[in-house]
Amino acid sequence: MSRTHPADCLARTQALQHAEALCAARGVRLTPLRRRVLELVQSRTEAVKAYDLLAQLSTEDHAAKPPTVYRALDFLLEQGLVHRVDSLNAFVGCNHPDTPHAAHLLLCTQCGRVQELHSDALDAAIAQAVGATGFVTHHARLEVQGLCADCAAKAGQTD
Ligand SMILES: [Zn+2]
Numbered sequence: 285m286s287r288t289h290p291a292d293c294l295a296r297t298q299a300l301q302h303a304e305a306l307c308a309a310r311g312v313r314l315t316p317l318r319r320r321v322l323e324l325v326q327s328r329t330e331a332v333k334a335y336d337l338l339a340q341l342s343t344e345d346h347a348a349k350p351p352t353v354y355r356a357l358d359f360l361l362e363q364g365l366v367h368r369v370d371s372l373n374a375f376v377g378c379n380h381p382d383t384p385h386a387a388h389l390l391l392c393t394q395c396g397r398v399q400e401l402h403s404d405a406l407d408a409a410i411a412q413a414v415g416a417t418g419f420v421t422h423h424a425r426l427e428v429q430g431l432c433a434d435c436a437a438k439a440g441q442t443d
């Protein structure tokens with residue numbers, strides 16, 4: 285499902301411009317390849333795998349060897365411009381990369397849409413529950429699988 289609304293296009297352009305401004309402010313370089321990889325990831329609401337990016341880039345004139353694409357993805361991860369979806373071994377764009385954050389991810393198994401979930405209450409609950417075991421958490425990020433609101437409504441499972 286790749287629906288494109290004008291509003292999405294506008295938001296995407298703004299997101300790219302925002303990413304450029306962020307990188308400039310941080311003194312890091314959003315090279316043409318890094319920018320294109322970001323654009324490809326942001327153009328989808330579902331998570332994108334590295335080999336899909338490679339396939340796409342190889343049809344363009346970027347010299348996209350696997351290590352180059354992985355390095356570009358590493359850069360985008362470091363800058364918080366994309367998030368890794370561990371359970372899918374894929375990547376999704378972040379809409380608010382200004383402050384580094386570990387987002388919980390809601391994965392729709394129907395349409396593939398990935399949404400970020402930020403919840404202080406959830407973070408606190410995890411910290412408390414894990415802390416009680418003596419385990420020292422480095423990072424705790426949930427990936428929740430299910431149906432997004434749209435798909436749940438279509439499936440009549442809104443209750
Ligand atoms: Zn994010």
Ligand SMILES: [Zn+2]
Pocket residue numbers: 392393394395396397431432433434435436
């Ligand atoms: Zn969905």
